[in-house]
Amino acid sequence: MRRRRPVGRPPGRPRRLDPDRDGPGRPRVERATRRLFLKRTGLPDPAEHAAEMNLPPWQTHLAALASAGLAGMTRRLPTLICAAARLAWRASPADTLVTVILHLLAGVFTAYGLLATTGVLRALFAGGATPDRVRAALPSLALVAGATALRAGLQAGAGWAQARLKPRVDHLVEKRLFDLTTRVELPCFDDTEFHDSMHRARDRGLMEAAPVVEATIDILTGVIGLVAAAGALGVLHPVLLPLLLITAIPDGWAAARAARMRYLAIFVLSAVRRRKWILADLMADRDSAAEIRAFTMRPFLAREHDRLAVRERDIHVDLARRQTVVRILGDMAGGVATAAVYVALGVLLAIGAVPLAVAGTAVLAIRTGQSSLASLLFAVNRCYESGLYFSDYLDFCRDAEHRIPETRDRPVPDGFDVITARNVGFTYPGADRPALHDVSVEIHAGQVVALVGENGSGKTTLAKILAGLYAPDEGEVHWDGTHLGDVDLDRLRQNVAMIPQHYTHWPMTARHNIAMGREPHEEPIAEAAAASGADDVIAALPYGYDTLLDRRFKDGHELSGGQWQRIAVARGFYRDAALLICDEPTAALDARAEHALFERIRAHADGRTVLLITHRLASVRHADQVYVLDRGRLVEQGPPAELLAAGGVFGELYGLQARAYRLDSRG
Numbered sequence: 001m002r003r004r005r006p007v008g009r010p011p012g013r014p015r016r017l018d019p020d021r022d023g024p025g026r027p028r029v030e031r032a033t034r035r036l037f038l039k040r041t042g043l044p045d046p047a048e049h050a051a052e053m054n055l056p057p058w059q060t061h062l063a064a065l066a067s068a069g070l071a072g073m074t075r076r077l078p079t080l081i082c083a084a085a086r087l088a089w090r091a092s093p094a095d096t097l098v099t100v101i102l103h104l105l106a107g108v109f110t111a112y113g114l115l116a117t118t119g120v121l122r123a124l125f126a127g128g129a130t131p132d133r134v135r136a137a138l139p140s141l142a143l144v145a146g147a148t149a150l151r152a153g154l155q156a157g158a159g160w161a162q163a164r165l166k167p168r169v170d171h172l173v174e175k176r177l178f179d180l181t182t183r184v185e186l187p188c189f190d191d192t193e194f195h196d197s198m199h200r201a202r203d204r205g206l207m208e209a210a211p212v213v214e215a216t217i218d219i220l221t222g223v224i225g226l227v228a229a230a231g232a233l234g235v236l237h238p239v240l241l242p243l244l245l246i247t248a249i250p251d252g253w254a255a256a257r258a259a260r261m262r263y264l265a266i267f268v269l270s271a272v273r274r275r276k277w278i279l280a281d282l283m284a285d286r287d288s289a290a291e292i293r294a295f296t297m298r299p300f301l302a303r304e305h306d307r308l309a310v311r312e313r314d315i316h317v318d319l320a321r322r323q324t325v326v327r328i329l330g331d332m333a334g335g336v337a338t339a340a341v342y343v344a345l346g347v348l349l350a351i352g353a354v355p356l357a358v359a360g361t362a363v364l365a366i367r368t369g370q371s372s373l374a375s376l377l378f379a380v381n382r383c384y385e386s387g388l389y390f391s392d393y394l395d396f397c398r399d400a401e402h403r404i405p406e407t408r409d410r411p412v413p414d415g416f417d418v419i420t421a422r423n424v425g426f427t428y429p430g431a432d433r434p435a436l437h438d439v440s441v442e443i444h445a446g447q448v449v450a451l452v453g454e455n456g457s458g459k460t461t462l463a464k465i466l467a468g469l470y471a472p473d474e475g476e477v478h479w480d481g482t483h484l485g486d487v488d489l490d491r492l493r494q495n496v497a498m499i500p501q502h503y504t505h506w507p508m509t510a511r512h513n514i515a516m517g518r519e520p521h522e523e524p525i526a527e528a529a530a531a532s533g534a535d536d537v538i539a540a541l542p543y544g545y546d547t548l549l550d551r552r553f554k555d556g557h558e559l560s561g562g563q564w565q566r567i568a569v570a571r572g573f574y575r576d577a578a579l580l581i582c583d584e585p586t587a588a589l590d591a592r593a594e595h596a597l598f599e600r601i602r603a604h605a606d607g608r609t610v611l612l613i614t615h616r617l618a619s620v621r622h623a624d625q626v627y628v629l630d631r632g633r634l635v636e637q638g639p640p641a642e643l644l645a646a647g648g649v650f651g652e653l654y655g656l657q658a659r660a661y662r663l664d665s666r667g
């Protein structure tokens, strides 16, 4: 038997905390960073007494961001840059190559232009009449102009290739993510760690892929610009090289510090913003609109929202003040450094170490280098920030790939004479007791088989195992001689139609809501709708089968719970599969509709096999076989008449319902 890959963390093994990858499960790091921020800023803790204000997935790395220094960021960069390069290459090798090559060439022309400037200045500063000097400078001037024009052209080309790359990267990562989320085994969705990781990847990781690629390209451009300026300075005079660094340090310090302040502010604000967003959603959402009015909650919600908005505003105003101070300090230090560089250049000129033309070019090169360094630092910050979230995406994809069921070659049966579940046991990931234990059932073709039992007794779980949605931990399920563990379950499910207990209200037309996943053929759709009673619902819709069943869109229409249920049943009928599973198909129906639907299921069965889960025991009387579950164990089985006569659990539950109806009808 194929063992199911264990999902979730093995019991007893605690998760290792990684301070660099903070998440909702790592509150210690959050608290420490919050304390650090509050101590430094003297601000009140905006999330005080708000237990529900945990970090949302899109802000889980703020603690890491808050505590990251420039050195920490730089250490992580090589991994991120490699991941971004691989992604860009997969998205479009041509655009990646063009972007890199054009940026490199632009860097060469930057250096060339700077060096050519020396020729211009040398000619202009030489002796002789001004017209002669200008004329002498013309060839170098033409070279500078040519280099500048070429550089601009190359940069525009690189920008175009980069712009083409972004949507391709977005498309690639989205496609991969949703391919994985729809292919992993169903039990993954019961695993909280998988769930969290999926949300982190979907809510933020996905969006950060393109920014990581862009930031990586910006880092490359920054480095190229810096190397071009440094190269030009080195060629002019080696002593000029350190001067570039001296002027760059204050700028770099101010940029890194201001960015860090922003991270810290966002970090401390995360809980406030999350709460504010929740309130904003409630105040502008269709589902809550009626209750807000019915309970006259508007003033309360608006006051609460405003209180949080004011808190957020104050922190931002304070942040703006402190960032301005840092920038002014940076600018002042930068000014002092630039003055020192000019003094040093003056000294070099005075002692004749460099000619005047070289000094003039050096000033230009230093300016170019400074601006490249500033963009480089900014790009490093951005790459680090986006990279943290992007690693969530990569981690999720790696994990999800291991959770895709392996492909199996054994042919899938089209139908069956008998489905046999033998000694089946199943425990949900993380659950401390099994949902099913040692359950054996047989479903013969053409039968209507009912699963009954109290809430939580395991009926839905058993149905899902029989349909091949869950693999049992113990025991086996066979469709005739075929063990479900040996076949491709995706193909097997083509032969199963399931009307689940909690069905989806697909935001699509009525037609697609019935055909869902199959070609929509008019006649079979109409037959399925008639068989389920959905035909009346559709006839009353403004555009019939073409009516969009979602009020959030123009011309969309909303259905009542019972009307939706009929559509869901029609969907099950439309599949016309060997096995039809109906999991409480009448829960939302009125008494008349319920009776009619059971009649229709019986009529639709007509040689098909139906597995019926229901609490309406009167409807089970016509089943061929009833299995009664109690806390995950099979306690009774047999034709309904025999079970009633035996007076066991089924008889007791049936009697309770019948008595309630008798009392009700007496009034």
Ligand SMILES: Nc1ncnc2c1ncn2[C@@H]1O[C@H](COP(=O)(O)OP(=O)(O)OP(=O)(O)O)[C@@H](O)[C@H]1O
Residues within 6 Å of the ligand: 190, 428, 429, 431, 435, 453, 454, 455, 456, 457, 458, 459, 460, 461, 462, 501
């Ligand atoms: N996704 C899940 N993760 C963990 N436990 C689950 C999950 N789904 C069901 N369970 C548990 O498994 C047990 C059986 O649930 P199941 O849904 O099969 O019962 P049921 O008989 O269909 O109940 P009901 O009549 O209320 O629909 C219950 O104890 C339930 O809490």
